[in-house]
Amino acid sequence: MAIADDLGSWAAALRFTDLGDHAVHTVRQRLVDTLGCGLGALTAEPSRAARRLARALPPGPSTVLGTDDSTTADVAAFVNGTMVRHLDFNDGYLGLEPGHPSDNIPACLAVAEAEGRSGRDLVTAIALAYEVQVRLQDAANLYRRGWDHANYVLVSAALAAGTLMGLDARQLAQAVNIALNGHIALRQVRAGQLSAWKSSSAPNAARNGVFAAWLAREGFTGPAPIFEGEMGFMRQVSGSFTLEPPTFPRTAGSTYAVCRTLTKLLPTNGEMQTAVWAALAVRERIPDLRAVERIVVDTTDIGWTILGKDPEKWRPSTRETADHSLPYTVARVLVDGTLTPSSYDPDALADPVVGALLDRVEVREDPALTAMLPERIPNRVTVRLASGEEFVREVRDAPGGRRTPMTDEQFEEKFTTLVRPLASERRCRRMLDAIWTIDRAATVSALTGVLAVDGEDATREGL
DSSP states (O other): OOHHHHHHHHHHHOOGGGTOHHHHHHHHHHHHHHHHHHHHTTTSHHHHHHHHHHHTSOOOSEEOTTSSOEEOHHHHHHHHHHHHHHTSOSOBEESSSEEOGGGGHHHHHHHHHHTTOOHHHHHHHHHHHHHHHHHHHHHOOOGGGTBOTHHHHHHHHHHHHHHHTTOOHHHHHHHHHHHHHHOOOBGGGGSSSOOGGGGTHHHHHHHHHHHHHHHHHTTOOOOSSTTTSTTSHIIIIIOSOOOOGGGSOOSTTSOOGGGGOBOOSSSSOGGGHHHHHHHHHHHTTOSOGGGEEEEEEEEOHHHHHHHTSSGGGGSOOSHHHHTTOHHHHHHHHHHHSOOOGGGGSHHHHTOHHHHHHHTTEEEEEOHHHHTTTTTOOOEEEEEEETTSOEEEEEEOOOTTSSSSOOOHHHHHHHHHHHHTTTSOHHHHHHHHHHHHTGGGOSSTHHHHTTOSOTTTTTTGGGO
């Protein structure tokens, strides 16, 4: 069978009872994390622009995150996904290809609400989407060939949305065929000076996945075999790879891919987390930043390629460029002693103190660090003073990584920190309680109904 057919068969057969307690709880954690990131970006301009688009369209069955507005499921997937991705604070996974499996959650939530599905159905769809995207990220690299990791979201979102729509195995395969053939995304979105689309490429893929599932439900068929064909994905985009959906988890005793994904305590790129922790440790030993002569950041090949090689990384003028800049972020942390979402605000980017420090930063690849990937994602920061004294710190694992997973309490603290400026403590608690108990909800409306921030109706235009 073609890969798309195998994916459709596996997805159609997966049930909530196949997941097991650990996978279910991990999905709950990812929901807390993802929705907190989305609400935390509510007032960002890309979020406002996406909501203006939704409000210009007729209402629909899916809720726009943080509001009482509604729209169609595909538009909600895009709008809410853009909010989730804006701060670059949501989870990630590094295989042969980096990516953010939580990009699927807004689409799953929007379709589950539109279809009147239960919380268990939502949890199952999220676990399914994570499994597919992570397996694809493990199977083949895309960014070195000029393609965006959002292309894998086309597959995972189409399958997750399709299962929530009740598609059978054949229809699910057609949804994959349609989604993948018609919506390939270029990697230029993450090269040079980055734009607002950095946070919308994957949400747009999720939107297209939802639409492809709709088409398949109505009887549309797509080009096949979409992965293996003469003009298919492998020949045109990814190169040859092996994917074996019949070996994907099928029992509660299995280990699901969602449990292997990484989460963040810092609002910046995942491959840069350990560099920030290293910079914070070095900073404690520097008596005066004016005495710094040189800063060297040794990183992996992916750190160099994505975060260090472009000249724009030394003078970022957009948030999107800055939170993918090793030199800027390390310099910012050395100056401030912390990293927050406001570290990438326009005033912070124009800070002359950081600008002067950036002139002393060098980023380079260390093959020894690259060799640790993907089990570890290391970085090393060396600061040399004018006196000749050097301070060095190498960090190989960040909080939220495979060896140091975040706790429920850390997820709640992160959520509350992001949402508390917009909602009362009582509202935050209601949101968290609804997320933690989502698998007991008869419909996901029990969750979406409590995610509007306090006073949103009165301040709608301000948001």
